[in-house]
Amino acid sequence: MDRTLFTEEHDAFRKAFRQFVEREITPNQQRWRDQGQVDRDAWRKAGAQGFLCPWLEETYGGPGADFLCSVIVMEELARAYESGFAISLHSDIIVPYLHSFGSEDQKQRWLPGCASGEIVTALAMTEPGTGSDLAAIATTAVRDGDDYVLNGAKTFISNGQLCDLVIVAAKTDPDPANAHRGISLFVVEANRPGFTRGKRLHKMGMASQDTSEMFFEDCRVPAANRLGVEGAGFMMLMQKLQQERLCVAIGAVAGAEQVVEDTIAYTKERKAFGKPISKFQNTQFKLVECVAKLEVGRAYIDKVIAEHVAGKHLVKECSIAKFWTTDMAQEVIDTCLQFFGGYGYMLEYPVTRAFMDARVQRIYAGTNEIMKVIVAKQLGL
Numbered sequence: 001m002d003r004t005l006f007t008e009e010h011d012a013f014r015k016a017f018r019q020f021v022e023r024e025i026t027p028n029q030q031r032w033r034d035q036g037q038v039d040r041d042a043w044r045k046a047g048a049q050g051f052l053c054p055w056l057e058e059t060y061g062g063p064g065a066d067f068l069c070s071v072i073v074m075e076e077l078a079r080a081y082e083s084g085f086a087i088s089l090h091s092d093i094i095v096p097y098l099h100s101f102g103s104e105d106q107k108q109r110w111l112p113g114c115a116s117g118e119i120v121t122a123l124a125m126t127e128p129g130t131g132s133d134l135a136a137i138a139t140t141a142v143r144d145g146d147d148y149v150l151n152g153a154k155t156f157i158s159n160g161q162l163c164d165l166v167i168v169a170a171k172t173d174p175d176p177a178n179a180h181r182g183i184s185l186f187v188v189e190a191n192r193p194g195f196t197r198g199k200r201l202h203k204m205g206m207a208s209q210d211t212s213e214m215f216f217e218d219c220r221v222p223a224a225n226r227l228g229v230e231g232a233g234f235m236m237l238m239q240k241l242q243q244e245r246l247c248v249a250i251g252a253v254a255g256a257e258q259v260v261e262d263t264i265a266y267t268k269e270r271k272a273f274g275k276p277i278s279k280f281q282n283t284q285f286k287l288v289e290c291v292a293k294l295e296v297g298r299a300y301i302d303k304v305i306a307e308h309v310a311g312k313h314l315v316k317e318c319s320i321a322k323f324w325t326t327d328m329a330q331e332v333i334d335t336c337l338q339f340f341g342g343y344g345y346m347l348e349y350p351v352t353r354a355f356m357d358a359r360v361q362r363i364y365a366g367t368n369e370i371m372k373v374i375v376a377k378q379l380g381l
């Protein structure tokens with residue numbers, strides 16, 4: 001089916017970004033996976049060409065395009081099997097906090113660097129003791145004159161090694177009775193005394209992503225770095241998590257589409273018992289089922305994208321999109337991997353990496369179980 005989301009300008013943007021991927025990403029992917037992170041310079045190159053925060057207004061140093069350009073970036077990265085270059089996390093999940101909740105002064109300070117790639121961002125919510133239950137975080141921020149003093153540990157933080165700026169969720173009111181209203185968000189520059197990066201974590205997939213621990217030990221942050229009013233952190237996070245969930249779904253569908261395309265090509269080439277494996281009825285039926293799931297998923301996700309771009313606040317739909325597409329993508333990629341036989345178990349095969357990369361999509365950005373908790377609430381259950 002034809003997609004109706006994009007204009008000719010978007011098509012031109014996709015072409016330009018695809019060229020950027022071919023030139024600056026594909027030749028480096030194996031090295032990035034080996035070193036466990038992308039080159040810092042790749043961020044600057046992406047920024048210089050307008051591929052970071054494409055929706056950001058020119059007044060703040062952005063290219064002044066729209067979220068659909070971000071969708072294109074996510075889709076093309078997924079199609080290139082690049083799971084570690086967290087452009088979308090930066091552009092579409094973290095920078096929007098600064099844009100929506102930052103004061104004019106904060107926006108002028110940070111947004112131009114976010115668009116140029118001089119500033120790489122991270123968002124630190126999860127802690128060793130809690131992830132899904134955000135209200136239970138133990139990191140504290142205690143007011144001391146014009147500063148707050150942060151203490152605590154975070155883990156699983158994407159862009160943990162490369163980030164220059166971290167938005168940290170911390171308790172400004174430790175009273176458990178105020179669990180939700182006791183969280184505030186702080187923008188912490190990575191060169192502040194008291195902030196240290198922990199280990200880069202070894203993961204099942206996303207080999208080029210520098211997911212890390214972080215520590216805050218008497219880390220002094222000026223009150224001018226607090227985002228929004230004290231105690232509004234949970235509300236701000238809840239407001240912005242819809243787009244985060246949608247971004248995961250967009251990557252899941254695009255990644256699985258690429259895997260199916262590559263699998264169809266492989267099954268036409270690979271022979272067994274004297275004929276291409278694509279000629280076995282089992283192959284055909286399984287691949288048809290994959291394509292059917294993807295076409296139905298594509299129709300839903302494009303509708304959610306269109307309504308999200310139109311400004312609707314889609315709590316139920318973004319949650320459904322996140323859990324349904326990521327479960328579906330995992331099933332589809334697993335089915336495809338089987339057609340590669342033993343090669344589907346070899347790391348040099350993209351389908352193998354796609355299988356490992358896809359697993360986390362059901363865990364992060366709120367687990368798929370938490371998505372169902374949210375939808376159940378929306379249904380009044």
Ligand SMILES: Cc1cc2nc3c(=O)[nH]c(=O)nc-3n(C[C@H](O)[C@H](O)[C@H](O)COP(=O)(O)OP(=O)(O)OC[C@H]3O[C@@H](n4cnc5c(N)ncnc54)[C@H](O)[C@@H]3O)c2cc1C
Nearest residue numbers: 123124125126130131132156157158363364365366367369
């Ligand atoms: C590669 C990677 C990158 C990440 N990047 C970031 C990042 O940049 N920033 C950040 O802050 N975090 C990040 N995370 C953390 C991620 O968001 C959490 O791992 C996730 O939210 C789950 O939290 P948890 O690991 O503590 O699991 P837990 O919350 O301990 O959950 C364990 C299990 O219990 C289930 N469960 C929990 N509560 C319920 C419930 N009410 N009903 C039913 N089931 C429930 C969960 O679904 C899960 O299956 C990342 C994680 C990974 C793996």
